[in-house]
Amino acid sequence: MGISPLLFIAIPLGAAALVALLSRARERAGDVVASLASAALLALSLALVRRILDGETLSYDLASSSPLGLHLSIDGLSLLLLSIISLLTLMADLYAVSYMERYTSKPRYYVLRLLMATGLNGAVMGADLLNLYAGMEVACLSCYALVAFGMERDYLGASFRYQVFGALASLLIIVGIALVYRTAATLNLVELRGVVAQQGMSPVLLFSSVLFLTGFGIKAAYMPFHTWLPDAHSVAPTPVSALLSGIFIKVAGLYALARLFLSVFELTATLSMVLMVMGSVSLLVALLMALAQWDSKRLLAYSTISQMGYILLGLSIGTPLGILGALFHLVNHAVFKSLLFFNAGAVEAATGTRDMKELGGLNQRMPLTGATCTVASLSISGIPPFNGFWSKLLIILAAVQAGYPAFAAVAGLGSILALAVFLKLERYVFFGSLPQRLARVREAPLLMCVPMALLAALCLGIGLAFPFFIHNFLDPAKEVLSRLTLVR
């Protein structure tokens, strides 16, 4: 069975063109085409699991002699991210069928959404830095447009802010790439690893790693580079928020950081400490800021920054257990954070507000949204047996094992604060008394409920069957990153 990595780019790109063409004749074509494309990609990535487990790496080279050659490869880490991208885009597409009705020109949403998936898939499969960068740029450009999709002041303002930060980050990264190429004469990630292992980290490479840290740090919204995120993620249309928080910042920022600093450059003790501090600060400070929010989606956006802190903390510990915990948390966060955004969007769609002070008692009127939100809240706060518990546990254990009890304590404290944040969300939105104004609120439409129920089932399913999940998806991805991590 031949599955070419090129399919992961060709399918969403073709689907985007198809939606654009068909939308003139049939307004609803986008609903079907986009969901089918995501489902096909999900099926393809699941079909590859066995082959990757057997240690195979799929690669594809197009026109390797021309300057803009396309070098793609799928290893364990790429496959893990490809699967999550496809899963979340499928859920977001189902959700968008009814949710995006409120916006004009729904087909354009699908075109941009598919282009974003094209870019993300291209970035995670990029076998060299240039391909990674190009994929990320495509995804970012469609993201700017998606954040501004509502075309009102809030949307445009948030998008503009995001554009300024995103553009600066991209420029820092491309200058870093140029410096790497000047020193190492290659951009291929595998060859680059060889060069770095042979020559060590020269001052120029160190400088470019600072550029990468800042550039990708902005894209991943680590403190102190986070200021664009709460606006962009809270005003964007809900399926976009879910994708942005769930997968976009992880691929555009964190994935590149992990690839570069764990498997290409050497993770020196200093660098590891810098990353751990960056992660812990994001983790704690963002939670305190989340606690102060009254806009439900804004609260979730701040909580995203803190959860990204967990992932960075786990990765930068650098031990196999830490990397495993971080990757596990990456998957889990993608699942429960998109679910939480779907919940907040369903509540907004039903009541017309995101202000938690005006809500309350919605469990009576929206039982499914309430129940799935409870599952997601328990998950994100790390309550067993939900999936968030295991990944946080792994990260804390890894920190203790590597001799960083202080960071383990920070991670534990973060879990307690997260519980406080989500108790607030639950208390003010779903429990308490139902205001008179909301007495006639109805449950979200079926197509919005289906993705919420599926994601909630996944929260519980991954939590219960975590050994199976770790073996099939996470171990191959961990292998990729821990092949060349530091020996303590």
Added chain:
Amino acid sequence: MTAGYALCMALFLLGLYGVVTKRHLLKIAFGVFLIAGAAALFIALLGVSEGHVGSLWQALGLMVILGGLAIATVMIVTSVRLHQRCGSFDLDRIWKLRG
């Protein structure tokens, strides 16, 4: 060559100054364009310093120029749309959003 790098640095600092201090949308956008110009010039200089400019350098240069063009378009469109909505290019006046 040194003059080229100095120009690069000057462009970058000027652009950064614009992005950080200005409150006018188009001026901020212009600051970003200056930084993009600095990055393109820097990559060109690095490529030239190698002697013969290989194909990957051309690709890198092309990438930064195209990326700059794309972001310039998006930023200008967003600014003009914001002006249509709020009647102002002033970020402070537009930003009556939450901080």
